[in-house]
Amino acid sequence: MLFRLAILLQLFVGIFAHANEYRSGDELAILVGHTSSTKSPFTYTYYDLPFVCPFGSTKASHRSSLGDVLMDNRFSSTNFQIRMLQDVSCKNLCELKLSDEGKGSAKEYIENEYKINWSLDDLPAALKPAVTGKDVRYVSGIPFGNISYGKVFLYNHFDFIIRYRPASLIQSDKWQIVGFEVLPISQADATCPDAYLTDNKDVSGNEYVLDSQVSDVQYSYSVRFVLDEQTTWGQRMKKYVTYTSLYDRKYGFMNAIIIIFLLSTFVTGIVSQQLFTKKYENYEQLQEEGLESEDSDTWKLVKTDVFRPPAHPRLFSALFGAGCQFAAMCMFLVLLGFLGWAQKKASVVNSAIALYVLTGVFAGYFSQSLYHSFGTDKEWKKVGVLTASLVPFLVSFFGMVINFFFFVSSSSRVIPFSTILGLLALWVLINAPLVFVGSAIALRWPIFEQTIVNSQVSRSIPRQPWYLKFPYNVLFSGCLPFCSIFVEVCNLLAITWKENNAFFFFFDYLFGMIVVITLTISLTAIISVYTLLQSENYHWWWHSLLIGASPAIYLLLYAIYFYFQNLRTYSWNGVIVYYGNCAIGICIFVLYTSTVSFLSSLLFVKTLFKSIKSD
Numbered sequence: 001m002l003f004r005l006a007i008l009l010q011l012f013v014g015i016f017a018h019a020n021e022y023r024s025g026d027e028l029a030i031l032v033g034h035t036s037s038t039k040s041p042f043t044y045t046y047y048d049l050p051f052v053c054p055f056g057s058t059k060a061s062h063r064s065s066l067g068d069v070l071m072d073n074r075f076s077s078t079n080f081q082i083r084m085l086q087d088v089s090c091k092n093l094c095e096l097k098l099s100d101e102g103k104g105s106a107k108e109y110i111e112n113e114y115k116i117n118w119s120l121d122d123l124p125a126a127l128k129p130a131v132t133g134k135d136v137r138y139v140s141g142i143p144f145g146n147i148s149y150g151k152v153f154l155y156n157h158f159d160f161i162i163r164y165r166p167a168s169l170i171q172s173d174k175w176q177i178v179g180f181e182v183l184p185i186s187q188a189d190a191t192c193p194d195a196y197l198t199d200n201k202d203v204s205g206n207e208y209v210l211d212s213q214v215s216d217v218q219y220s221y222s223v224r225f226v227l228d229e230q231t232t233w234g235q236r237m238k239k240y241v242t243y244t245s246l247y248d249r250k251y252g253f254m255n256a257i258i259i260i261f262l263l264s265t266f267v268t269g270i271v272s273q274q275l276f277t278k279k280y281e282n283y284e285q286l287q288e289e290g291l292e293s294e295d296s297d298t299w300k301l302v303k304t305d306v307f308r309p310p311a312h313p314r315l316f317s318a319l320f321g322a323g324c325q326f327a328a329m330c331m332f333l334v335l336l337g338f339l340g341w342a343q344k345k346a347s348v349v350n351s352a353i354a355l356y357v358l359t360g361v362f363a364g365y366f367s368q369s370l371y372h373s374f375g376t377d378k379e380w381k382k383v384g385v386l387t388a389s390l391v392p393f394l395v396s397f398f399g400m401v402i403n404f405f406f407f408v409s410s411s412s413r414v415i416p417f418s419t420i421l422g423l424l425a426l427w428v429l430i431n432a433p434l435v436f437v438g439s440a441i442a443l444r445w446p447i448f449e450q451t452i453v454n455s456q457v458s459r460s461i462p463r464q465p466w467y468l469k470f471p472y473n474v475l476f477s478g479c480l481p482f483c484s485i486f487v488e489v490c491n492l493l494a495i496t497w498k499e500n501n502a503f504f505f506f507f508d509y510l511f512g513m514i515v516v517i518t519l520t521i522s523l524t525a526i527i528s529v530y531t532l533l534q535s536e537n538y539h540w541w542w543h544s545l546l547i548g549a550s551p552a553i554y555l556l557l558y559a560i561y562f563y564f565q566n567l568r569t570y571s572w573n574g575v576i577v578y579y580g581n582c583a584i585g586i587c588i589f590v591l592y593t594s595t596v597s598f599l600s601s602l603l604f605v606k607t608l609f610k611s612i613k614s615d
Helices: 002-010 066-070 100-111 233-240 249-275 283-288 298-302 313-338 345-358 360-373 380-408 417-444 472-484 486-497 500-534 541-549 551-566 572-610
Strands: 030-032 035-037 040-044 088-097 118-120 145-148 151-154 157-166 175-185 216-227
Touching: 040 572, 066 345, 066 417, 100 145, 100 151, 118 175, 175 233, 249 472, 249 486, 249 500, 298 500, 313 345, 313 360, 313 380, 313 500, 313 541, 313 572, 345 360, 345 417, 360 380, 360 417, 380 417, 380 572, 472 486, 472 500, 472 541, 472 551, 486 500, 486 551, 500 541, 500 572, 541 572, 551 572
Parallel strands: 157 216
Antiparallel strands: 030 118, 035 040, 088 216, 145 151, 157 175
C-alpha cells in the first residue's frame, strides 16, 4: 500500500508552485534543458553538442517528475556562477577549439533554429526584447546563432538580465525573481563586451563566422540585476505569452453561438412536437387507426425494440466507461488549470496522469452499470478487464512507436525503461484495482435501470435512406460540431507544435473546446438519433457512438493540413512522431465525444418513449 502511495505522490512533484525568496549574495542556479526547435519534434541533450562548453565538474541532474521525463523537461547544472544582486561585468566561461565537424554541427543547429533552454527559478530564459515597457512579450529559448547575408554567426557571449522585486513590503532583505532575459552576442576575438554596453554596442564586423578559418572560440557571460516592481511573481509567466499565429477567439465564439443556436432550434422543435403535442392517447390507438405509415410519429413503431441491447455489449460498455473516465479527467484537469496548479506542460502531464489513474473508479462504475442494464452480469469481470486495459493498450501502442523513432533519432526525448515500468506500475497497482472497485459498486448500486424488451422477435428494419448509411451519416453529422470548435482546434495545435510561449492560454482554449463540443455533439446526436428512429431503425446504440466520433474525421484532415502548412520541414521520422501524437489526441477526443453523444441520445430516447401511454 505504501508503495502505491509513493508512486502516486511522485506525480504531484512540480504541480504546486511556490515563490522562492532570495537574500543578497545567495547563489542562483541556472539550469539547462534539452535543445529544441519548432522545425523538428526531436530534442537533444545540450552537453552532447560538440560546440558548447563542457561541464567543468561532475554534471548534476536535478530531480524530475514523471511529467518532466515524458515532456523531456529534464535539467542539468551549468558552469555559470551567479549570486543574487551581484552584477558581473564579464567572465570567461571556456575556450574551445572547434573542428570542422564541430563547426558543421553548429551550423546545422543554427540553420534548423534550435534553441538553448536555460532556466532560472523555474523561469525559462527569454530572448531580450527589442522594446521595453509594460506590455513587453518574451520569446523563450536562446538561439545558438543567426544567419545574416548568407553568413552563419555563432553566439559566444551571453548577457543575463535578471529582473527582481521585493518579496514583501515588510521584509526588505528578501527578493523574488520575476524575469530572466538573455542578450546573445557573437564575438570573433577574445574581447569580452561590457555588460552595460551590450544593448547599444555595435558588434557588426566582429562576429564569429562559422565559415571562417578561425577555430578558437571564447565563451563568456555577464550578469546584471534590474529592479522591476511592476511585475508580480504570480504574473511573471504572462510575459511569455505570445500568439503571433493564433486566431482571434471572437470569431470562433460567434461561429459556435450560431451553430449551437441552429442545432438547439431543431431539437426544440422535435421535443415540442413529440412531447408536448398529444396526437394520440396511446400507442394502441396509433396501430388501430392504421396510420403507421402515414403519421409522422413512425418512431413509435419501434417501441418494443428500441431498448434491445446492442451488438457486442461488453465492448460497448467498456468504451462508454473509458469515455466517462476521460470526461471526469478533463473536468478536473481544467479546474486545476484555472486554479493555477498546472501552468506548465510537465505539470499538466503530471496532473493528467494522476487524474486518469484516480478516475479509474468512474470507468468501472459507469461501464458496469451500463452492462448491468442490458440484463446480465455473467461476464462482469471481462467487462472490467476490457475497461481497464482498452485505452492503456491503445495509447501504449502509439507511445511505443513514437518512442522507437525518438530512439532511432538519438533524441533526448526517449522515455527511459524505468519510466515505462513506473507507468505500468501505476496501471497495474492503482488504476486497474480502482476500475474493479467501481465495478463492484455498480453491481450493488447501478445508475442505469435495466432495459426491458417487450418482444422476443426483433422487428424487421425497412430499407434506410442514403443519408443514414455509412459514411454519409458520419460526414454530415461531424461537419457542424467540428466547425463550432474550428478556431479552438487551430489554436490548440498551434500552442502544442508551434507557439510554445502561448501555453498560458492552453486551459482557456481547452475549456472553450470542451464546452462547445459538448453542446454541439449532444444536439447533433439527438437530431441524428431521432431521424434514425423515424426511419424505423432501432439500432441507435452504436449509431450514437459513431455520431460522437464523426468530428474526428475533420480533426484528422485539419491535422494533415496543419502539418503541410506549418511543419513540412520535419523529416520522415518526425512525420511519424507528429501523426503518432495526433492519433493519441484524436483517440481521447473520440472517447469523450462518443460518451457525450451516447448519454444525450440515451436521455432523449428514454424521455421520448416515456411519453407514450401504453397499457
